[in-house]
Structures are given as structure tokens and as C-alpha cells.
Amino acid sequence: MAEDRAQAGFRDEAVDLDAELETANRKLAEAYRMASLGRLIAGIAHEISTPVGSILSNNAVLRRSLDRLREALADTSGAGAARLSEALEVLETLRSLAAVDKIACERISAVVVGLKTFARVEEKEFSKVSLNDLLRSTLVLTHAEYRSRIALETDFGDLPEVECYPQALSQVFLNLLVNAAQSIDGRGTVKVQTRREGEAVRISISDTGSGIRPEDRPRMLQPGFTTKPVGVGTGLGLSISREIVVDRHGGSIDFESELGVGTTFHIRIPVRQGGKATG
Amino acid sequence: MAQENSKPTVLIVDDEEMVVTSIRAFLKLDTDYEVRGFTDPEEAVRYLESCLADVVIADYVMPRMNGIQFLTRAKQLQPEATRVLLTGYADKQSAIQAINELSLFQYLEKPWDNAALLLVIQGGVERSQLFRQLREKIAELDAAHSNVQEIQRRLFRAFM
Numbered sequence: 001m002a003e004d005r006a007q008a009g010f011r012d013e014a015v016d017l018d019a020e021l022e023t024a025n026r027k028l029a030e031a032y033r034m035a036s037l038g039r040l041i042a043g044i045a046h047e048i049s050t051p052v053g054s055i056l057s058n059n060a061v062l063r064r065s066l067d068r069l070r071e072a073l074a075d076t077s078g079a080g081a082a083r084l085s086e087a088l089e090v091l092e093t094l095r096s097l098a099a100v101d102k103i104a105c106e107r108i109s110a111v112v113v114g115l116k117t118f119a120r121v122e123e124k125e126f127s128k129v130s131l132n133d134l135l136r137s138t139l140v141l142t143h144a145e146y147r148s149r150i151a152l153e154t155d156f157g158d159l160p161e162v163e164c165y166p167q168a169l170s171q172v173f174l175n176l177l178v179n180a181a182q183s184i185d186g187r188g189t190v191k192v193q194t195r196r197e198g199e200a201v202r203i204s205i206s207d208t209g210s211g212i213r214p215e216d217r218p219r220m221l222q223p224g225f226t227t228k229p230v231g232v233g234t235g236l237g238l239s240i241s242r243e244i245v246v247d248r249h250g251g252s253i254d255f256e257s258e259l260g261v262g263t264t265f266h267i268r269i270p271v272r273q274g275g276k277a278t279g
Numbered sequence: 280m281a282q283e284n285s286k287p288t289v290l291i292v293d294d295e296e297m298v299v300t301s302i303r304a305f306l307k308l309d310t311d312y313e314v315r316g317f318t319d320p321e322e323a324v325r326y327l328e329s330c331l332a333d334v335v336i337a338d339y340v341m342p343r344m345n346g347i348q349f350l351t352r353a354k355q356l357q358p359e360a361t362r363v364l365l366t367g368y369a370d371k372q373s374a375i376q377a378i379n380e381l382s383l384f385q386y387l388e389k390p391w392d393n394a395a396l397l398l399v400i401q402g403g404v405e406r407s408q409l410f411r412q413l414r415e416k417i418a419e420l421d422a423a424h425s426n427v428q429e430i431q432r433r434l435f436r437a438f439m
Contacts, residue, residue: 045367046340046367046389049367049389049390050295050297050298050389050390051297052390053298053301053389053390053391054295054297054298054300054301056390056393057301057302057304057305057391057393058301058304060305060393061301061304061305061308061393064308064309065308068308093304093307093308096300096304097300097301097304100297100300100301103297104297144340147294147340147342148340148341148342148345149342151342
């Protein structure tokens with residue numbers, strides 16, 4: 001009797017601890033997500049400030065040009081032809097600036113979409129998304145970091161829509177893209193490729209970085225393991241990515257690497273999730 | 280080295296096409312300057328090898344060659360041209376270091392303010408033109424001085 005009660009007590013405690021652990025894991029993943037976004041803030045700000053700078057400048061030019069235009073058109077002094085050609089010239093300039101403004105606004109929109117994908121509140125249900133689009137949004141967030149020294153090549157295959165947690169997957173992509181950039185000393189190339197493989201989709205991210213040492217390879221996906229200097233790597237990125245891809249999506253994550261040549265990570269996500277959210 | 284025409288020339292290098300277009304449109308509206316825009320710094324270097332520029336403006340963050348590397352080449356090719364760097368907030372420190380190494384005239388933070396940009400460019404044009412005139416005057420003086428010395432020598436020989 002006493003033994004049964006004791007066992008029941010232990011069981012209850014075990015259930016409680018389990019719940020606590022799950023909560024702690026979730027908080028840790030969330031903190032990591034915020035930290036990785038934080039690292040990109042400077043780059044994202046730069047991504048927005050460039051198109052904003054253009055729009056502001058163009059707007060000032062627009063206002064002054066409209067004044068000039070009004071003068072030219074209201075001129076009844078008889079200098080007709082000259083005024084007309086001046087007016088036409090101003091209109092031509094304004095047309096090209098309007099085209100620039102459109103591109104600038106689209107750039108800002110793309111950053112907003114990228115941020116929104118990332119900032120979604122914890123997803124409880126699967127959504128059907130195009131992983132190519134998801135990758136494109138994530139690449140907007142890394143664009144500023146990459147632009148100065150890393151050439152980006154994308155090779156997007158024809159993909160079906162995939163049932164997934166888009167915010168979680170964008171976190172994984174971001175993690176791999178940042179790792180790829182960090183592994184490259186100076187200039188290099190990162191290639192992102194997507195392909196359908198039967199009932200799954202493969203996303204491969206390759207870099208021309210330093211490669212992973214053979215002795216480090218078995219531990220790459222373990223929590224707390226990092227080859228990066230203190231303050232740069234937390235050792236959480238890949239283990240959280242593994243948890244998202246394998247545990248939450250039933251997919252797989254693996255890599256190939258050659259020292260001095262580079263590394264390629266492959267993520268495979270099943271197209272269908274079998275109807276039930278694993279939360 | 281050819282100057283394309285007598286108007287002051289402003290060279291802008293930024294890998295973002297929209298920045299070049301916006302700055303060029305703004306300068307066209309408010310100034311009489313000849314504006315040359317480049318999104319490829321290598322191409323801009325080739326331009327500087329054969330054509331004079333009064334002001335050279337470059338963005339700091341560019342793939343393949345950054346603004347400081349480009350302005351270093353510009354300084355080698357045309358030391359009298361005024362050099363200006365456009366920087367984002369994050370690169371300000373590097374820009375400040377470059378001021379001495381490159382004799383940067385100014386650095387401007389992005390997003391830039393049109394009025395501030397205009398002031399810098401006008402000042403830059405004035406500066407480079409003054410330097411050129413100074414060099415020409417010194418050359419003239421040197422030539423005149425040599426002439427005087429030559430005449431002195433002849434006179435001296437004549438009276439020997």
C-alpha cells in the first residue's frame with residue numbers, strides 16, 4: 001500500500017518534471033529565435049534604410065519638379081517650345097524616379113514579409129506553404145550580411161506546397177544560412193538548392209567555407225556543441241534545427257563536408273504531415 | 280587626361296542602382312554638374328583612368344571592392360579629386376578611420392539628406408577646382424621662373 005502510494009508520488013513528480021522540461025525547452029527555443037533575429041538587426045536596418053533613402057530623395061525631387069512643371073506650363077510669355085521641352089524633360093525624370101520608388105517600396109515590403117514570417121506567434125497548426133517563397137523571405141533578412149562578401153546562388157526547383165510550421169522552418173533556414181556565412185573567411189559563395197524528392201522536399205545549403213573537422217562531425221547536431229568562438233556560437237542552433245526538422249516535421253537533416261572546400265547541409269521535409277499537428 | 284566638358288564632374292559609385300538613379304536625378308535638378316553613375320566599382324576605376332572627376336562619392340558596403348578600397352584607387356589615379364564616403368550607421372567607425380588614410384573630405388550617413396549631400400558636393404567641387412588651379416599656377420610660375428633664370432644666364436654670358 002505504502003509502496004503504491006510512493007510509486008504514484010514518483011510518477012506524479014515525473015510527469016510534473018516532464019512538463020517543466022517541455023516548458024523550459026520551449027522558452028529556450030524562443031530565446032534562441034529572438035537572439036538570432038537580434039543578430040540580424042543591423043543588416044535589416046540597412047536593408048530598409050537604402051530604399052527609404054531613395055524614396056525620400058525622390059520625393060524631394062518630385063515636389064520641386066512639380067513646381068518647375070507648373071512654372072513651365074503657366075508661362076504665357078511666348079517661349080513656348082523651350083518651356084515645352086523643359087516640361088517634357090522634367091516629366092521624363094519623374095517617370096524614372098517613380099519606377100525607382102516602386103522598386104524601393106517592394107524592397108521594404110520584402111523585408112516586412114521576411115520579418116513577419118519570423119515573428120509569428122508560436123504555431124499550433126500546420127500551414128501549407130511554398131518552401132521556395134519561405135526561403136526567399138528568409139534570404140531577404142540575410143541579404144545585407146551577405147551582400148558585401150558572399151555571392152549567393154539560388155537553384156529553386158519546382159516544389160509542391162508543403163504542410164509545415166513556416167516560422168519554425170524559417171528559423172532553421174536562417175540558422176543554416178548564418179552558419180554558412182560564418183564558416184567563410186573573407187569572400188565566398190553560398191548555394192541554396194531545392195528539389196522535390198518523391199513525397200518529400202529537399203533543401204540543400206552549401207558553402208565554400210572552412211569545412212567541418214572529422215572529429216567534430218558526430219557531435220554537430222548535439223545541444224551545447226559549438227566550434228565557434230565564445231560569444232559567437234551558443235551551440236544551440238543546429239540542435240534546435242534538428243528538433244524542428246526531425247521531431248516536429250518528421251524530416252531529416254544531414255551534412256557533407258570537406259576541410260578547406262566547404263560544407264553542404266541537406267534538410268528533407270515530408271510534403272504531407274499525416275493530418276495531425278505534433279505541436 | 281580628358282575632361283569631358285567644362286562642367287564639374289561628379290562620380291557616384293553604389294552597387295544599388297536605385298541610389299545612383301536618385302542621386303543623379305537630384306543633382307540634375309539642383310546643379311549644372313555632369314553626373315557619372317556606376318554600380319560596378321571596377322568600371323568606375325576604368326573611367327577615372329582617362330576622365331577627370333571633381334568629386335568622387337562611393338558607398339562603403341559593396342561586393343568585390345568596398346568604398347574604401349575604391350577611394351584608395353581613386354586617390355592614386357586622381358589625388359586632386361574630392362573623396363566622399365557614404366556609410367550606414369554600422370560602418371561609421373571604419374569611415375572615421377579612413378578619413379586620415381584617404382584624406383576623405385567627408386563621410387555621409389545613409390539615408391542621406393539631399394541638402395547635406397548638395398553642400399558637401401558643392402564644397403568638394405570648389406576644393407578640387409582650387410587645387411587644380413593652384414597646380415596650374417605653380418606650373419606657370421615655375422615656367423616663368425625658369426625663363427627668368429635662362430634670361431639671367433644669357434645676360435651674364437653676354438657681359439662676360
